[in-house]
Amino acid sequence: MRKRLLLAFVALAVALVSATAASARRSATTINLVAYSTPKPVLAQLISAWQATPDGKGVNFTQSYGASGSQTRAVLAGQPADVLFLSHGADMNSLADAGIVPSTWDKGKYNGIGANSVVAFLVREGNPKHIHTWNDLLQSGVQVVTPNPFTSGGAMWNILAAYGAQRKLGKTDKQATAFVQQLFTHVVSQDTSASNAANTFLSGKGDVLITYESEAYAGVAKGQGLHMVVPKQTLLVQLPLVASTKAPPEAQKFIDFVQSPAGQTILASNGYRPVDKSVLKDPALAKWRAAYNGGSRLIWTINDPIYGGWRQAFKTWFDPNSGRMVGIEHAVGGTTGG
């Protein structure tokens, strides 16, 4: 019995070693793609489409999907990455600071962005609480679900949008910050990630989920039947797509393809607002054009002076010791909790 066990272990060890050796033997160019979780289906389409072009023929991909922050930290710890598609610029800045992506990543074509989205609300079937604007979230009895901005980088967009909408409506910095604090008194669940927040909402908790449009469409595509409301004032969610400094030239070619009309069309038909707006003129995308152009009257970006870009916004709002959200969480929960 023992001898057989020993043989089994030896066999396993040999299998493992040869498996790792085999994977090292692949010789064609391989691009290591590291992305956040939601775009897996659309990236699959983009990769196949590109591999059908002369530039992409014969190029292999390894793919890794996970939460944007986790992926960023993995790459910082040494995970090989040639193409990065993350959910916000603060993560890309961390990579730039470590020299993994160029510090000029946001100066390139379309400012290093692969696709856009907007902050939106998901409500129950029929919108029973009549939620259409940011102020509606503060109605008595409305329960809000939004991820915790400290555990979910993507959730930072939600808070910055809430603040920004008030500023755009003419409120001062102080008043807009007070709005965010008021909003958080309505929050009944601060999940650790956007997916968990969506799951909480789907489980029946809350009247409205703050998320972004592209996430909502991903859910709709899978038959979750959620009703989305895009508020009149909302923040543009810009999803950065950048090649690392040590990437092979094919990586940038892939990114060029994604930013080209062919790639942008694929993104647009999967719920992502294109950076190249001209593709929406395509009659095949008429339905999406109506969806993207309807609803919002005013959309601004992270570079608006009310934020001053990601570095400033992060420091002001989400610094773990001195950010405004620390004080807000304490004011909302600390006095009642124990």
Add this chain to the structure above:
Amino acid sequence: MRRYVPRFVALAYLTAVLLAPLTMVFWRTFQHGLAPVWGALSNPETVHAFKLTLIVTAIAVPVNTIFGVAVSLLIVRKRFPGKGVLNAFIDLPLALSPVVVGLSLYLLYGRNGWFGSWLLGHGIQVLFAWPAIVLATIFASVPFVAREVIPTLRELGDEQEQAASTLGASGWQTFRRITLPSIRWAVIYGVVLTTARSLGEYGAVAIVSGRIVGRTETATLRVDDSYQNFDLTGAYSISLVLAATAVVVLILMTVLKPKEQMA
């Protein structure tokens, strides 16, 4: 009457905390029929993930079993300084949340880690490859065999072993013929716990594996992938297979347990 009270209490507790959830898992898996289940399980990425999980488990379980039995014998039968501290250290891995385990492995084997730069410089990939997955899995299931065997060893005296020793049996013979059979249930349950934990380990593996589709994704990472893509049936199906594997291991171990030695 007295017999029924404990039975009722135990079954009520188990129903609420275990049996109802398990029934729910079953139901959610087959809610939409067999086709989506088969689709999820036969996906090549999932098949590869199952293989990886089994290999990792096949390494982690024997390693932790040998360690567990050895450390149990040391703690229960031998005297040495620092025994209490050693005993406490065995359980510590459980108190670390998976996020922290991942962080600690980054600190050790990451690009700027204690050993990371040296290892990477010599072409040895620990993180984002199978060694890190094995390390994280071993870490997560270290205490179980020891915690099973120690109380049983304490319960049994060592008279039989002493007798064997005076009769001239070597340490190994005594161990194989007397000690091991007497702790068989403890080892069995320890192995089953370790196996179940290794199969189901998710958090730390998610951080250190790199989650490379078709290469370093374990079955639990496939569950998460399904969940992220709103494929709950897929998530439940894979989980059910993992659960079934754990049950099979328990049944196998119970059936194959070493026979009690004749006096």
Add this chain to the structure above:
Amino acid sequence: MAESHANPVALRLSRAAGTSERAGTALSLGLVSTFLTLIVILPIAALVWESKRDGAHAFWQVVSSPEAVSAFKLTIGAAAIVALVNAVLGTVTAWVLVRDDFRGKALVNSVIDLPFALPTIVAGLTLLALYGPRSPIGVNLAFTRTAICLALCFVTLPFVVRTVQPVLLELDTEMEQAAHSLGASGLVTFRRIVLPNLLPGILSGLVLALARAVGEIGAVVLISGNLPYRTEVSSVYVMGRIESGDPAGAAAVAVVLLATSFAILLGVGGLRFLVTRHERA
């Protein structure tokens, strides 16, 4: 000892056995220590080192911040409750599985370990479906502190059950039968004869449950709501520190949790030592 003295061969054999036994012990201890160092102590050492990176002031600032303290209290409190629940109900379960007989017992016995084999996401999803807003049995505990305890009970269920079962299986029933024939009731027999023998097993399972409850994140995050100061456990707070770029702070909180767990483990170990004193007399 007189016999061995009379027989020089036996004396030499037992001396040689003694020496090789000590060598064997030293070797085992060496191997076990190496394994523990590589697998357990190195990662913990790296964490401790990281927690000191920004200095003592920063360490203290994070660890004593109101949110961290609140999460810590919630975590330890929930872990203590869950450990006790496990100690009592786990023992009852083990008893029923070993000493009782009912239809379906083998099936129940074979699924005890499943909370482990299920990835924590699915554990959380299932509990949320069963005991959340859309509960089929009308029990809605989700997004409360009770839900945290429920999730922790689920993932720690196997521990006490599986550490007590082997002890019960090997337990000699002679003393129980003697007590019974002398007229002692079942409860008295249990309390005075069986329980002391089970206590090491119960304590073993209890520390495992406690340790796991302190470190659990996956099953808890889906059902607790993670509201800071209310339903946020330490593992989620630590995750927040890491995600917002403060790994040293995260390590600091993790080290405090570890030190607390370590102290409890040492304490329970000491308790076990005291409780089994009568056996060593």
